[in-house]
Amino acid sequence: MKLVIISGRSGSGKSAALHALEDQGYYCVDNLPATMLSQLPEQLSEGANEPPRMAVSIDVRNVPGALEHFPRLLKKLRNQEIDCQVVFLDADSSCLMKRYSSTRRKHPLTNDKVSLIEAIDLETSLLGPVAAQADIRIDTSPLSVHEIHEQVRHKVIGDGTKSMTLLIQSFGFKHGMPVDADYVFDVRCLPNPYWDESIRPYTGQDKPVQEFLAAKPMVTEMFDDLKQFVEKWLPRFESGQRSYMTIAIGCTGGQHRSVYISERLGNWFSKRFDRVQVRHRELSK
Template sequence: MHLVVVSGRSGSGKSTALHLLEDNGFYCIDNLPAGLLPELARQANNAGMDLPKVAISIDARNLPSDLQRFPDLLKQVRESGITCDVLFLAATDEVLIKRFSETRRKHPLTDHSLSLGEAIAAELKLLGPIIDLANLKVDTSHLNLYQLRDILKQRLLGSRGSAPSVLIQSFGFKRGIPVDADLVFDVRCLPNPYWKPELRPFSGRDKQICDYLNDQPDVQEMYQDILQFLQKWLPRYAAGERSYMTIAIGCTGGHHRSVYIAERLLNDLGARTENMLIRHRDLP
């Protein structure tokens, strides 16, 4: 059986994730009490049960004591022989406050003594034991509904070979570092095409930007350093049974240098690494 535990901050997209999994053949359970995880595993291992794919949502609506026990509960499930992925959906405090304000939904932890901002902060602390064990984290701060579904479909439902699913993501520091990044490379020290008026309208995928950056010695030196690092260490991450990994490449605006580096990495690493994806967070 393949079990996916879906967790995350309220307003981050858990319902979207569950609906996607349900549409793709998963038996889904929303807000399962975490203490029932081992029993679910036991039942699933019974010969009479035919549930090859199950997804459950565990979030801050659970008993705090059960959330604290989550590491031990997950260990029991995995020791029973069940393949289990833990997906955690995150977003910044500012984005979550905006989403709740726009939809006028009530946060599950708010009450007469706890404001929305305080509830969001308290929820993050409650979910700490799950965050620490999540093998796939997705930052939904800059994603719309359709982008979130596409990313989850690629990463959760794509090829399940022995190699980890690797996402190379370009971004701009002016909109913040992706909270789901495992490795972050800062390329803001490289020559910036933005300051060339004739190059400004293009992106790092366009020939004009590639030709400019290809002629910069510092760009080539840094690129080779990043490439060699990843060629050496990605196999070791895979050997450590890591299922998912996000490599973030950042420049100032996320349009030129980071996009160029990310595209080259995909081209050079993709030939030898299975399950490699790319996303340019801040491109229009």
Template sequence: MRLVIVSGRSGSGKSTALDVLEDNGFYCIDNLPAGLLTDLAERFLPHSDMLLPQVAVSIDARNLLSQLRRFPELLDEVRQRNIQCDVLYLDAEDDTLLKRFSETRRRHPLTNENRSLAEAIAYESQLLSPIIDRADLRIDTTRLNLYQLRDTLKLRLLGQSQSGTSFLIQSFGFKRGMPTDADLVFDARCLPNPYWKPELRDFSGLDQPVIEYLDAQPEAQEMYQDILAYLNKWLPRFASSNRAYVTIAIGCTGGHHRSVYLTSRLSTALKQSFKNVQVRHRDLV
């Protein structure tokens, strides 16, 4: 029995998230009044005809303020019924949300004659703060297109084949922005850069020539060992604190060589100690 609560600011991708979940066997309800969450858990989920009930609901700023404030209490009541409940919160940078609304010419649900679009976007964060504080998984959709968002949702929400904490280790390039939804970030820009070797530039950190080059760099090996030791020590602490999702991000300048190399090596090593390790290379085309 599983319940996924989808929330986030308007324009961040909530409809896409519900579509992905529906395509993968979830019964989806859009814009559920938060006050009905416990009724849903009590009346619908235990009596479903489905062998393994999977339900997803969207709760957003269209709710009454009084119900949004009660969200933490309502969530605790649901979880007391032994229902696996994941809270997914989607968001994007303010400028990105403004651009999306301008391009689609949609009306933001919180705009009115006294509140501009920019003000509505900022106000929405305040309204949703009780949900933000209890989110199990946050995804920043600023730099994700529709297909990348779908793939990310499938990886994080549907790719969890084992119970317990899901660990995602991902590479990224700082020049495209640091992932704001990462729990741990490591910076590999101090390592020798294969990009400045003309014969290596067109390869990635997954290709043997780059792997051999970085394998031969003492600094790269020292950083790998230090990060691995840190993760082996502290990831079990994250898991023991009932964290459903943990994201580890490894960054370099472009997200093609050093970060990809480290992410690949670290994920291989971590899979020997942890059951649910996922890998993603954000900027590797």
């Protein structure tokens, strides 16, 4: 039996993730009390002609204290030889604030004494035991509903091929590190085009910045080292049945150096692997 447990802070896209799995034939249950985890698989397995595939959403709307016991409940399920996968979705707090403001929905933890921002921070603490058990983490801050569907489908289900999808993502450290990256590389030691006012308005996708960085031997050395590291280890992850892998490249603001290196890595690996994507987190905002 395959059981996917979806969790995350309110507004991070759990419903979209659940819908993505439902579209793929999973039996889905939203807002399941954590204490019922051990009972549900047995009930659904009765009379099934083939091992069922199930996805459940567990969030902060739960029985008081139940989330603290999540690690023990998960261990019990795995001891029953149930294939469990925990997917934790999240977004930065400012993004969650904007989503709640635009939808005008009430956060489950807000009341007369707890503001929205306080509720969002409190939820982080309450979901800590679940987040710590996550097999897959997805940062939905820059993603649309359709992109959440795509990432869940690729990371949880795959596409039926043996080829792993490689996502190379640039970001800015001053905006926070991505929570869903498998590898994070820091390129802030490279020469910064930001200090050249003539090319500051451009990004790593533009020719002036590309020419500036390409002329620096240190940048080429960094690219070669990253390329060799990924080339060495990526096939080993692929042979381990991984369907999705994210490599994050970070600089200070996520506009110049990380974008340039990500673009070069994307171009290089797209010639060697079937499924390569490049995304620039800060440029998409």
